[in-house]
Amino acid sequence: MNKNIKCYGSSKILNELQNTNPLFLCVIASTKTSNIPGITGAGVTPELTDYTPAADLELVIHGEPRCLAEIPQTVVGDAPAPTPAVITKASLNIADIPIMVADAGAAIKPDVPYIKLNEKPGEDIRLGNAVPDARKIFENGILLGKTLSKLTDHLVIGESTPAGTTTALGVLTALGYDARMKVSGSMPENPHDLKHEVVLEGLQAAGYKEGDVVEDALRAVEIVGDPMIPAVAGIVIGSEVPVTLAGGTQMTAVCSVIKGVQNEFDFSKLCISTTIFVAEDETSDINHITRQIGDISIFAVDPEFEKSQVPGLKSYLNGSVKEGVGAGGAMMVSMLKGESIDDIRLNIEDLCKKIF
């Protein structure tokens, strides 16, 4: 196996994915939870996090954001860290991998052709009624997964959902998984206590006490999830081809919902692909979460940003951003198509120089 792809769990699926022609789908969504000060770094201000998913995908498709004058950057860190959208774009373009966008409920809609799964953003989970349409979004996801899996032999699903690790913590906690202090985040300092408080407030608002387990996975999403989670869970269940979940701990919440809806789901036809920045993050533990759900292989790509000439990319080494817009999975499938990590990194750097 490639030395820049670290494997946690069985590496068997990676051989099966070696000669596939992947389709990369990025699912975007918002949750008003991202407007809580201090909860996410995915935006210059809490309010601007509403624009991040749209701006990210505009950057991937057009090479520049259109809904915002400025490129999304995560502001905490030594140098402003560029959005992971540049990693995704560079990785997919170099290997000529097709990209589609699906809207599961972004606050600001991207100026690109996109697949509409749901209109409305999620509510602040503290209200305990975050995604009233979770079942409908899930059903639409199933339909989309069925269709897309007729058009590709490998579906790669990324996401852009500011504050998505908090809603992931919400769903995991509601479903009885031990995820406290384990979800990742976009800042070097992971505000675990704030995330935990926000989740408990939401569960309590819906009538649950600490430690109560919500029996119905989609009900957990309704209460304290975000719209991306049921969309991606549905797409995975609808897919008839192998799926790579391109994301960090947010994708473990997707897996928990898949398991909750289909207890017999075969996780051997699925993997999570992320960056080394998530997998080796000392403020979170993705493996601790997935182990509780099932035999889910995790692959973590190391883009060796320590070799980079772009200071912003080095901020990733200090815990800024870490992942997003399917960056880890995009690098992995690019490598599966024969690109070297050095070429991918050079492409990312070129893109950074061009657009920042």
Added chain:
Amino acid sequence: MNKNIKCYGSSKILNELQNTNPLFLCVIASTKTSNIPGITGAGVTPELTDYTPAADLELVIHGEPRCLAEIPQTVVGDAPAPTPAVITKASLNIADIPIMVADAGAAIKPDVPYIKLNEKPGEDIRLGNAVPDARKIFENGILLGKTLSKLTDHLVIGESTPAGTTTALGVLTALGYDARMKVSGSMPENPHDLKHEVVLEGLQAAGYKEGDVVEDALRAVEIVGDPMIPAVAGIVIGSEVPVTLAGGTQMTAVCSVIKGVQNEFDFSKLCISTTIFVAEDETSDINHITRQIGDISIFAVDPEFEKSQVPGLKSYLNGSVKEGVGAGGAMMVSMLKGESIDDIRLNIEDLCKKIF
């Protein structure tokens, strides 16, 4: 060649399409022109034509309309003629051909996952400012065509646009083609004079006198077109694989825009596929229009509805409906995948019995 596929022009492309794995994309749109009484049969009342595209695609995807309690039927004729959506659904399902939906500006949005290209319906063309965003829709179409052509080796594009033959007449007339009395329609009596008056009124409102030629194809769409036309023209230009335009005379307007935007466009990688009800319609002349544009092959499928046990389908023989939702092209690609016209017709009948 199959005796149920009549060819006008070169049949060469049909051999090239024989072993392809098609993707069927249906582009839906509305134009307020459809609210003019008497101009279209695609709806029980002029106002209900706003619901027809959404209801059609809900029927194709879910097997039933959701935005309307009633199935769209064209009301003129001996027996109410079922929407061509049943032909499309039966033809594509039997051959397991994947279906996607794109919204170029439907008044009512379908309750299915769909690709968003444009939000707003077209205006009444009598105002002479029908599709202000035509260029933007065209650009989005190009992006979508590029992406989809990475996922299939044969793109089949249908449409559902009530009053679309009137807007087609508008664009063709504006661009200097002789299309008067030549566009088709969904009723046995084709209201040619009304369509012509409406088009002239629109051109005059935009400052053009009868016989003036609009030099810019997308400007013609802006004045007297509908949002489907620039969307499909863009998708065709963006596509890197052969395209079948699944529709009647509306698709000639698409071809006129393609020619107007790219004078050197190679029409040998494209064909129009429709029903025998359009191709042999005595109230219109699709060949007369295409001959003025370029060497465009037209294939017309005869589903032999005279053999049908369903009275509504026999209404097609008397000039009701004729085409729509890509019905002709859907039957053709189903036949290219090995289905017989008898099996396709039986499937259509079964579907009619199930849902009406």
